[in-house]
Amino acid sequence: MEHYGTVHETPQKVVAVIQARTGSSRLPGKVLRPLAGRPVLAWMVRAATAARGVDEVVVATSTAPGDDAVAELASSLGVRVVRGSEDDVLSRFVLALEETSADAVVRLTADCPLVDPVLVTQVVALWRADPTLEYVATTLQRTLPRGLDVELASRGALLAADAEARDHHRVHVTSYLYAADREFRRLGVVVAPAANDLRVTLDTPEDATAIEAVVDRLGDAPPRWQDVVDLLRACPELVAANASVRQKALTDG
Numbered sequence: 001m002e003h004y005g006t007v008h009e010t011p012q013k014v015v016a017v018i019q020a021r022t023g024s025s026r027l028p029g030k031v032l033r034p035l036a037g038r039p040v041l042a043w044m045v046r047a048a049t050a051a052r053g054v055d056e057v058v059v060a061t062s063t064a065p066g067d068d069a070v071a072e073l074a075s076s077l078g079v080r081v082v083r084g085s086e087d088d089v090l091s092r093f094v095l096a097l098e099e100t101s102a103d104a105v106v107r108l109t110a111d112c113p114l115v116d117p118v119l120v121t122q123v124v125a126l127w128r129a130d131p132t133l134e135y136v137a138t139t140l141q142r143t144l145p146r147g148l149d150v151e152l153a154s155r156g157a158l159l160a161a162d163a164e165a166r167d168h169h170r171v172h173v174t175s176y177l178y179a180a181d182r183e184f185r186r187l188g189v190v191v192a193p194a195a196n197d198l199r200v201t202l203d204t205p206e207d208a209t210a211i212e213a214v215v216d217r218l219g220d221a222p223p224r225w226q227d228v229v230d231l232l233r234a235c236p237e238l239v240a241a242n243a244s245v246r247q248k249a250l251t252d253g
Helices: 040-050 065-076 091-099 117-128 155-164 168-172 175-179 205-218 225-234 235-241
Strands: 016-018 056-062 080-084 105-111 135-137 151-154 184-189
Touching: 016 040, 016 117, 016 175, 040 056, 040 065, 040 091, 040 105, 040 117, 056 091, 065 080, 065 235, 080 091, 080 155, 091 105, 091 155, 091 168, 105 117, 105 155, 117 135, 117 151, 151 155, 155 175, 168 175, 205 225, 205 235
Parallel strands: 016 056, 016 105, 056 080, 135 184
Antiparallel strands: 105 151, 135 151
């Protein structure tokens, strides 16, 4: 029997980092917005905590006074809080990386309350199986509904991005890892049949209407992504609620 590694190896630490702030041009305060009796951020923390293979959950918010409420809520939920630049979101992730001594971070955005802990578990498991990977994500070839995205960046990749990335790449954190001229070792997760025409991210009042309707039907628990897709395919009126919303481009900041 072949043996891969030894029992003396130091376990790799994976930290889920949820970026959250109250500033939003289209739906201010959305991360604190109630959804089925709990704030949207609490949905995110619950899902990240439920994922297997995640060693710690951190909320990364800004030092702006308006984000004091985000920090207070995160603390009340029992997770670590890091606070940094409002616009340089990448620097916030590096702060979380350093404060937790993480070997890899899972990037989650607080406007995706329906994220599936199983997807997070699967992305983390792929990286743990091969820690030489620098970026593992569901977004390299988008096949999931927008709002169910999961991305993982290794420590080395995130530090490289911090050293080299400029402009909108510092706002969007991971975009440098898949758009840069240099090659990072990447692995993508693809599902079939594709459902990337669907949208369950929270960015506008129309999105809020759609997500609230999904939760009304699926209940107050982190949903499986398949259940979200099945519901939306069966209920076109839910899809129509936010079908006209245009996703902001990376360069929009």
